[in-house]
Amino acid sequence: MSADPAAPRLSASGAHFSVWAPEASHVWLCLFDADDRETRMPMTRGEGGVWHSEATGVGAGARYGYRADGPYDPAAGLWFDPDKLLLDPYATAIDRAFIYDSALAAPRGEGGDTAPMIPKGVVEAPLAPLSGALPCFRPGGLIYELHVRGFTMLHPDVPEAQRGTIAALAHPAVIAHLQRLHVSAIELMPINAWIDERHLGPLGLTNYWGYNPVNWFALDPRLAPGGIAELRETVAALHAAGIGVMLDMVYNHDGESDAEGPTLSLRGLNARDYFRHAANGQLINDTGTGNAIACNQPMVRRLILDSLRYFVTQARVDGFRFDLAPALGRMADGFDRRSPLLEEMRADPILADRVMIAEPWDIGPGGYQLGHFGDNWLEWNDRYRDDMRRFWRGDSGMLGAMATRLAGSSDIFSGAMTRTVNFLAAHDGFTLADVTSYEQRHNHANGEENRDGHGENLSWNNGVEGPSDDPAVQAARRRDHIALLATLFCSRGTIMLTAGDEFGRTQQGNNNAYAQDNAIGWVDWAGRDTALEAEAFALAALRAGNADLRGAAILRDADVAWLDESGAPLSVAQWEDPQRRRFALHYRGSGLAICVNGDGEACKFLLEGQAVNVAARSVRVIPPAR
Structure with a gap:
């Protein structure tokens, strides 16, 4: 008998179940028939606090959960309550989506049996493991961030029954769009089973x-009604088109939230080890969501690593983006990029060749770690986002910062190759169109009196806040949007574009649309700006066809020259001039030039004896001479 917890293992006689609950006094396996009648089977405590049960006659498709008893002292991190049915942390499928109910958070003895409200785990026969095949994605490529549901809910070519699901991403019309953008990999916002926060229902x-x-492990059935097989088939279809797939994973917290939150799984099994606690017993909240996972506790590390391996071996995903990634390296005395979990991820033979991307900040102590995740990690670069927005907004003194970001952010990433993920907008914040249309957030639909979301967006509205019928305002916004896109596609290192930003998707000024499962959050395919989309396709083709633009090596003085309008190298005085907003980046080897004009008037650059006209507030790329 294995001492380790795992998903149910099928055998000729039935199934073996195991779960880790070292402080529990009793644990029961709970099996449910087609009429939701429950059969409880006492489990046997084994080595390391792992409980086991052999259930004869149980096969694939059986539904189950666990109950655990023991001391109940929430102030000390002990939440045992046999009335709470618990989802197996290793469950690979659930029978329905989670729906919040206040009874799930009731104190012991007050809420009654929660089995009717908790999704049951589903016993699955594992698919044959996949092996081989290096990731499609390489640094310097284009990552396309998308929400599975929102991306296809309004897509006219996707069959209505398939819209909003992972399978829809394999539709030929979707793949064709991704190919026209020369997408290297799509990055799926979370697809694991989740629950609503308790304040959302009343709103x-x-x-x-x-x-x-x-x-x-388990995919949310709202996004993946076909489970892991649906993800596997979709990944295979995208791979056949040369497009990789990355998953956004949330290991920094779980949906059980703070001391007033629901007991669903980890909390009811072993809260003291799964979650980080302060010396006084209170939950640590480094995430702003109520709790923080103890990612470097040995059994938690194992759970995390097992889940990552699962998606590689069962679906051959190309890599992962980690939400609030400092949690992965947080030890008792702060962040350590050599933490046990991060070291094991680097050394794991299944994970070692996958793409790993950090969102390198959270609100915990030492939580801002941009540039510190080390070799083999890419990192979201918010300094790129902010400096580029400041430049195109018209802030003074941004010439040097803009050039540094364009060249790969050598001030952040040491070494020859940059690990930056350059982005101008992401799911969290304004869309790219809203950056040029709104100075202030407009989050009233979230029900929090417009207090949520970022207050400072480094955005501008071109004279009118929000929608405008003025052709001049519309033209100015399109001009700025194209300039931002051109900057992104000309930047060294990996770039990321959020779905719909290539054709002007708006969230009506909402910069925190986490609760907007509606037209605010969905991609509006019918209303897209096709002229802007054509510009994006052209920029994507230009980048894909030019090794200088898609390179990941940080640019050095030996590689390029930084020129003024006359074609002369920029002087120190010009670099330090707070009002200067023009320069040309000239590649010495190929002759490629990128001309940037951040001013409100058109200008000419003299490059190798040739005059090049550059419109106001625009970027022009001059291909190498043939």
Whole structure:
């Protein structure tokens, strides 16, 4: 008998179940028939606090959960309550989506049996493991961030029954769009089973983004009604088109939230080890969501690593983006990029060749770690986002910062190759169109009196806040949008574009649309700006066809020259001039030039004896001479 917890293992006689609950006094396996009648089977405590049960006659498709008893002292991190049915942390499928109910958070003895409200785990026969095949994605490529549901809910070519699901991403019309953008990999916002925060129901809202997970194996049936097989088939179809797939994983917290939150899985089994606690017994909240996972506790590390391996071996995903990634390296005395979990991820033979991307910040101590994740990690670069927005907004003194970001952010990433993921907008914040249309957030639909979301967006509105019928305002916004896109596609290192930003998707000024499972959060395919989309396709083709533009090596003075309008190298005085907003980046080897004009008037650059006209507030790329 294995001492380790795992998903149910099928045998000729039935199934073996195991779960880790070292402080529990009793644990029961709970099996449910087609009429939801429950059969409880006492489990046997084994080595390391792992409980086991052999269930004869149980096969694939059986539904189950666990109950655990023991001391109940929430102030000390002990939440045992046999009335709470618990989802197996290793469950690979659930029978329905989670729906929040206040009874799930009731104190012991007050809420009654929660079995009717908790999704049951489903016993699955594992698919044959996949092996081989290096990731499609390489640094320097284009990552396309998308929400599975929102991306296809309004897509006219996707069959209505398939819209909003992972399978829809394999539709030929979707793949064709991704190919025209030369997407290297799509990055799926969370697809693991999640639950709504308790404040959303009374507001008539739901958690749309999914950053509130309950399980790290099971896919949410709203997005993947076909389970892991649906993901596998979709990944295979995208791979056949040369497009990789990355998953956004949330290991920093779970949906059980703070001391007032529901008991769903980890909390009811072993809260003291799964979650980080302060010396006084209170939950640590480094995430702003109520709890923080103890990612470097040995059995938690094992759970995390097992879930990552699962998606590689069962679906051959190309890599992972980690939400609030400092949690992965947080030890008792702060962040350590050599933490046990991060070291094991680097050394794991299944994970070692996968793409790993950090969102390198959270609100915990030492939580801002941009540039510190080390070799083999890419990192979201918010300094790139902010500096590029400041430049195109018209802030003074941004010439040097803009050039540094364009060249790969050598001030952040040491070494020859940059690990930056350059982005101008992401799911969290304004869309790219809203950056040029709104100076202030407009989050009233979230029901929090417009207090949520970022207050400072480094955005501008071109004279009118929000929608405008003025052709001049519309033209100015399109001009700025194209300039931002051109900057992104000309930047060294990996770039990321969020779905719909290539054709002007708006969220009506909402910069925190996590609860907007509606037209605010969905991609509007019918209303897209096709002229802007054509510009994006052209920029994507230009980048894909030019090794200088898609390179990941940080640019050095030996590689390029930084020129003024006359074609002369920029002087120190010009670099330090706070009002200067023009320069040309000239590649010495190929002759490629990128001309940037951040001023409100057109200008000419003299490059190798040739005059090049550059429109106001624009970027022009001059291909190498043939």
